[in-house]
Amino acid sequence: MPYRVIVATHPAGQKKSPVGATRAGIVYELFFTNLPQHAFTACDVVELYLHRGAFEPILSDEDREQDPDRWCSHSAWGQECWQLIAQWVWNLRLELGHQLKPQPLRTTEFAPAVPPPSPHTAPAFGYDPPQVGSAWKAGRFAGQDFALQPDGTLRCPANQTLTPHEHRREADGSLRVVYGASIHSCRPCPLREQCQWNGGKTRKPRQVSVLLHPLVVGYAPLFWHDWSRREHRRACMQLVRHQRLEVSLSPPIASPHTVDVIISRAQRAHSRHTFCRATRSQ
Helix, strand or coil: CCCEEEEEEEECCCCCCCCCEEECCEEEEEEEECCCCCCCCHHHHHHHHHHHHHHHHHHHHHHHHHCCCCCCCCCHHHHHHHHHHHHHHHHHHHHHHHHHCCCCCEEEEEECCCCCCCCCCCCCCCECCCEECCCCCCCCCCHHHCEECCCCCEECCCCCEEEEEEEEECCCCCEEEEEECCHHHHCCCCCHHHHCCCHHHCCCCCEEEEEECECCCCCCCEEEEECCHHHHHHHHHHHHHCCCCCCCCCCCCCCCCCCCCCCCHHHHHHHHHHHHHHHHHC
C-alpha cells in the first residue's frame, strides 16, 4: 500500500522540541498517512494530527467509568481480557443509549472548501505523477525508456545521465521540465540511431520533456460526522440507576439423611475372595 510522507517545519525555540528533529534552527516533523491525496491535502493531514487532543476527554471518561486499573488478574492475558470486556461494555452503553435517545449525526466542517487555483501559478498541493510522451517514430526510444532517478535526473537506455535545464509553466498550470543529455555522451553512443531523430546526423544531444499536471483536489469542504457519545452513555446509565431488580430464592429442599456403613478390612477381604471363587466356578 503506498503511503505519503509529509514534512512540516517550524522555527526552533530556546527549549528543545519534544517531537521532531532540529537541524540548523528548524524543527522537522514527519507525518505518514495512507489517506487519499485527492481528498486530504497535506494541511488536512497535519490538522488531523494536531487536533488529536479532542479525543483525550473521551479517553478520560473511559478510564473513570471502566476503571481499567482494577485488574482482575495477575497475568498479562487476564489483564488484556479485562480490557476487552471493559471496552465491550463501553460500546454496549453507547448502543443502548442511542436506542433510548436517538439523535442524528452531527456534521462538523473540519476543513473549508479549497478554491480552484489560478492559471500560470504553481499548485498549492503538488503535482500528479510525471508524464512523458510516446515514441515519435517507430523503433525509436520513447520518454518511458528514460527512467527517473531519486536525485531528479533521468537515465537513458545507454546508462547516461540527463539533467533538467529548463522549467516552463504551461497555460493550465502544468509544469514542463526539459531534460537534456551531454553532446559528448551522445556522439559516441552505440544506440544513437534508435534514440535521435536523424540518427548519427543529429548535431544536438537527446532531450526528454516531462509534464507535471497539477494535483486535482476536491474543492468541496471536508465534513466530520459523529454522535454526541456522552449524552448517549449518560442516558443508558440513568436508566440503569432507576431500575430495581429483585432476586428471590426458593427454600432449599431437605434431602434424606443417609448413614454411612462402615465395614472392616476382613469383611472387604471376605467379599473379594467370595467374588473370585464365584468367578472361577463359572
